[in-house]
Amino acid sequence: MEQNIKCVVIKLHNEQFGIDIHQVRSIERLQSITVIPQTPSYVKGIVNLRGNVIPVIDLCQRLSMESSSYTDQTRLVVVTVKEIDVGLIVDAANEVMDISREQIQPTPTITQDKKINFLYGIAKLENQILILLDVEKLLSNDDVIHLEQLKELKENLGEGDEL
Template sequence: MANENVEIQLVVFRLGDEEYGVPITQVQEIIHFSKPTRVPKSPPFIEGVINLRGRVIPVIDLKKRFEVEAAQYTEEARIVVVEIHGHTVGLIVSEVSEVLRLPQACIEPPPAVIAGITANYLQGVGKLEDRLLILLDLNKILTAEEENQLVQSGEAV
């Protein structure tokens, strides 16, 4: 198998009890959680915007986006700053746990639904000893219309 030795590097974070991973190549930085400023008429999963060194970026609450449990922000909460279709976006997560390398051979195609999230948002499921990592496809977590709303919410301030 040609990609047997190929590894992907992931930023691993938690949303509630589940572990998720996103390619490190899409992550710009990880910052402590600070409450975003609400933007009127934005979709419910857009928490608002933050000022990141002079740049206003929209922030998505992934728990709300995936319609998992209600958002409770603790000391461990972080905003993972990522790029989605050329736009810088913050993703609120429960905590960031690690950066790890996952062999391509340990990734399986996603089931139709896992942890209440449809396969549309998923790249696959990574298997590590006694853990399963839900691998998100960041380019698919928003529809084109939602992406427009996201961009507009960032420009509305």
């Protein structure tokens, strides 16, 4: 068993979170988002990323936090959730950190609710606490169905518009 895990450290407001680097495909600058009507409020729309259209989620809103203003530091962290590439809008994604498994504590029992089962654990570091996210559990089955529908929509739009 690996003694360390590598995490991409992301920032939402003044809080820092970690995502296992194996769950991250890329980190991109935020670009123009095409809004798709009638999606959950945290689904901001879709972007065309090097020829691939992917759904975009505001991670602050998904975690029931107030949305942040977009700045030059705002990033799109592209992850794969249940075989769908998804862009997560974060305030910043600045570093990759090695975390020893001994530093990771299970989430407190007060947070062990099905609604927030996407918390993988809490990393107690020298001068900070890092909340570890499991992106595979970040989206509900209903969310995945919505994202698959967005994926089908973009595939249909990309097939030459033959009607």
